Amino acid sequence: MINKIFLLGNPNVGKSVVFSRLTGVQVISSNYPGTTVGLAKGYLKIGEARIEVVDLPGAYSLEPNSNAEKVAVSLLKECPRDELAVINIIDSTNLERNLFLTLQLIEEGFPVIACLNMCDEAKHKGVQIDIVKLEKLLGIPVVSACAVTGMGIKYLIERIKEARPLVSKGRPTHQERWQKIGEIIEAVQSLTHRHHTLREVLEDASIRPVSGLLMSVAVVYASFKVVRFLGELLINNIMDPVFFSLYQPVLEKISLALGKDGIYHHLIIGDLINGKIDFKQSMGVFTTAPYIEFAMVLPYVISFYFVLSLLEDIGYLPRLAVLLDNLLHRLGLHGYAIIPVLLGFGCNVPGILATRVLESKRERFIASTLISIGVPCIPLQAMIFGLLGKFGGYYVSGVYLVLFSILVISGVVLNKTLKGYSPEFLVEIPPYRFPPMLVLVNKLYLRIKGFLIEAIPIVLLGVLVINVLFYLRIFDSVTNSLAWIVHGLFGLPKEAVVALVIGFFRKDVAVGMLMPLGLTAKQLFIAATLLAISFPCIATFVILFKELGLKYLVKATLIMISASLLVGTLLNCCIIR
Amino acid sequence: MKKITLLEMKRNQRGRIIDISGGVALLSKMMSMGLYSGCEITKVGQMALRGAVTIKVGRAVIALGHGMAGKIILETE
Numbered sequence: 001m002i003n004k005i006f007l008l009g010n011p012n013v014g015k016s017v018v019f020s021r022l023t024g025v026q027v028i029s030s031n032y033p034g035t036t037v038g039l040a041k042g043y044l045k046i047g048e049a050r051i052e053v054v055d056l057p058g059a060y061s062l063e064p065n066s067n068a069e070k071v072a073v074s075l076l077k078e079c080p081r082d083e084l085a086v087i088n089i090i091d092s093t094n095l096e097r098n099l100f101l102t103l104q105l106i107e108e109g110f111p112v113i114a115c116l117n118m119c120d121e122a123k124h125k126g127v128q129i130d131i132v133k134l135e136k137l138l139g140i141p142v143v144s145a146c147a148v149t150g151m152g153i154k155y156l157i158e159r160i161k162e163a164r165p166l167v168s169k170g171r172p173t174h175q176e177r178w179q180k181i182g183e184i185i186e187a188v189q190s191l192t193h194r195h196h197t198l199r200e201v202l203e204d205a206s207i208r209p210v211s212g213l214l215m216s217v218a219v220v221y222a223s224f225k226v227v228r229f230l231g232e233l234l235i236n237n238i239m240d241p242v243f244f245s246l247y248q249p250v251l252e253k254i255s256l257a258l259g260k261d262g263i264y265h266h267l268i269i270g271d272l273i274n275g276k277i278d279f280k281q282s283m284g285v286f287t288t289a290p291y292i293e294f295a296m297v298l299p300y301v302i303s304f305y306f307v308l309s310l311l312e313d314i315g316y317l318p319r320l321a322v323l324l325d326n327l328l329h330r331l332g333l334h335g336y337a338i339i340p341v342l343l344g345f346g347c348n349v350p351g352i353l354a355t356r357v358l359e360s361k362r363e364r365f366i367a368s369t370l371i372s373i374g375v376p377c378i379p380l381q382a383m384i385f386g387l388l389g390k391f392g393g394y395y396v397s398g399v400y401l402v403l404f405s406i407l408v409i410s411g412v413v414l415n416k417t418l419k420g421y422s423p424e425f426l427v428e429i430p431p432y433r434f435p436p437m438l439v440l441v442n443k444l445y446l447r448i449k450g451f452l453i454e455a456i457p458i459v460l461l462g463v464l465v466i467n468v469l470f471y472l473r474i475f476d477s478v479t480n481s482l483a484w485i486v487h488g489l490f491g492l493p494k495e496a497v498v499a500l501v502i503g504f505f506r507k508d509v510a511v512g513m514l515m516p517l518g519l520t521a522k523q524l525f526i527a528a529t530l531l532a533i534s535f536p537c538i539a540t541f542v543i544l545f546k547e548l549g550l551k552y553l554v555k556a557t558l559i560m561i562s563a564s565l566l567v568g569t570l571l572n573c574c575i576i577r
Numbered sequence: 578m579k580k581i582t583l584l585e586m587k588r589n590q591r592g593r594i595i596d597i598s599g600g601v602a603l604l605s606k607m608m609s610m611g612l613y614s615g616c617e618i619t620k621v622g623q624m625a626l627r628g629a630v631t632i633k634v635g636r637a638v639i640a641l642g643h644g645m646a647g648k649i650i651l652e653t654e
Contacts, residue, residue, distance in 0.1 A: 060606070060609035060610050061605075061608075061609030063605050063609065065602065065605055065606040065609065066606075093636055094635065094636050094637050096611065096635050096636075097610065097611040097634075097635060097637055100609055100611065101609075125636075127636075174605075174608045174609075174613065175613065175614075175615075178608075178611075178613055178615075178616075203638070204621055204622070207621060207622050207631045207638075207640070208588075208621070208622040209622065209623070209624050209625055209628075212622075212624075318640070321629075321640070322624065322628075322629045322631055322640045323624060323628075325624065325628050325629035325640075325642065325643075326624055326625070326626040326627050326628035326629070326643070327626075329627070329642075334642060335629055335640070335642075423642075424641065424642025424643070424644050424645050425629070425640065425641065425642050426606060426607065426610065426639070426640075426641045426642070426645060427639070427640055427641075428610065428637055428638065428639050428640075429631065429638040429639065429640050431638075
């Protein structure tokens with residue numbers, strides 16, 4: 001009786017898409033190897049039975065060559081053979097390479113069913129596979145499917161019960177296995193020759209020195225522009241009108257009913273600016289808190305993840321890894337580290353989790369520290385656009401320039417001082433794919449939902465607690481004791497201490513706290529940069545602890561503190577206005 | 578027939594791998610990705626400043642670090 005199904009296959013063959021189709025559990029899937037770094041579990045109902053389905057990270061073989069493969073192999077081995085079935089997901093466009101793992105699974109005596117995924121793409125590329133013959137040669141059930149559209153999934157479910165372990169005929173060497181694969185391919189696969197398509201020309205151009213670099217500059221520039229354009233479009237045409245024309249009149253009535261003063265008014269509405277509610281300065285739980293989250297941050301979260309998801313699904317990111325490999329080696333990382341870094345621009349937490357694609361602890365420590373120091377998350381960036389934008393683009397780009405320099409300097413220093421070496425990368429570059437719009441929208445929805453669930457309670461509760469503490473004047477002692485650093489070294493008013501402390505909980509609220517202080521452009525510039533460099537928010541801290549352990553967390557924290565002290569003082573001394 | 582490393586190969590040149598002078602771990606990893614003695618590959622490109630090298634193996638494109646590329650020895654026409 002099968003009560004556990006494992007999804008196993010090479011990286012980037014669409015295991016997570018099949019998983020979502022089987023279980024209805026939505027997981028993030030992209031077009032690059034290593035999207036899934038942990039395990040996802042869900043349930044599949046067949047008749048009355050409820051079977052656990054586990055989505056494993058991609059593996060090329062059953063030899064534990066990478067961390068992901070180690071996890072996959074150990075999980076497979078500890079489950080009793082008669083209770084499990086392995087669905088081996090295969091990329092139909094690349095049958096030869098994928099069969100290596102399939103043969104190993106069969107030789108090891110696992111009950112396997114093969115699912116030839118992406119059959120539509122294979123057809124498009126002129127690859128024909130004789131499924132019946134393949135089934136005969138392998139001796140296991142073979143099903144063709146296209147998980148993105150859902151084709152073939154039903155048939156796959158019907159045939160899972162046919163998965164049976166085969167009697168092992170001994171273990172061939174790798175060379176013998178490849179020979180056997182060659183024979184199978186010869187028998188089942190036929191190729192129709194096609195001319196190079198524009199897509200293939202672009203694929204090659206994006207990994208060649210000159211054309212690749214030009215393309216990457218264009219892609220990065222265009223992405224940044226689109227994120228800003230979409231973000232502003234949402235703010236100016238949807239969020240601001242809703243807040244100012246619909247929400248504000250309601251709040252004004254509540255304010256009047258509360259008598260424009262008193263503790264409740266202070267907590268709910270906040271302070272009135274010139275007798276009116278000011279969403280940016282009132283600091284009430286129902287005024288500034290929702291305004292920051294929905295009107296300042298959410299639009300950029302939407303636009304950023306739209307662009308990131310598009311780049312992910314097209315398959316551009318691994319090409320960036322190829323282009324930047326040489327530079328990232330100087331920072332003790334290899335090219336693939338660019339993917340966690342880019343994810344970190346959305347939120348540091350998934351960024352640091354994604355460092356699991358890097359092999360050594362040293363690389364993971366460097367990458368995580370650099371993400372925490374030099375990569376501002378999208379809520380923080382949105383607030384920087386919102387606040388510094390009005391002083392001019394130079395200030396905004398200035399923050400990025402400073403952060404980038406810190407990232408490079410810290411990377412070089414860490415690479416020079418840490419013991420050990422960083423391994424090189426060996427990674428498959430996926431073809432460009434154009435995801436159906438529905439897939440993209442679904443992924444965007446998942447990420448935005450995640451953001452809202454995480455952010456809203458903390459923001460509302462946070463602003464409430466801050467207001468209570470302000471009302472009781474609890475912050476005064478903290479402000480005074482740290483004033484010499486903040487005022488003396490960084491040139492900020494001492495009230496900014498509170499904002500920097502709040503930054504530990506949420507960066508967007510922290511920048512929001514700066515709004516009523518009436519800072520100059522220079523002060524705002526320094527404060528925003530410091531918020532990015534100094535402690536990451538508490539969620540990131542927890543992940544750093546879980547992923548790296550206490551010792552490395554302390555190390556990373558010390559680096560962050562010294563970097564903020566140094567940069568804050570330097571900026572204060574160097575910037576004239 | 579000339580024996581050269583992957584680094585010395587030219588763009589779009591084809592070759593047959595005859596040796597990979599790496600450790601057991603590297604060999605095993607490359608083997609599972611379809612890079613083994615006897616297989617034919619085409620070089621796609623190489624980045625400057627000790628950058629990554631990309632090759633085509635069958636229908637897949639694989640990128641590898643500069644150091645690794647120097648360990649792959651091929652036979653070319």
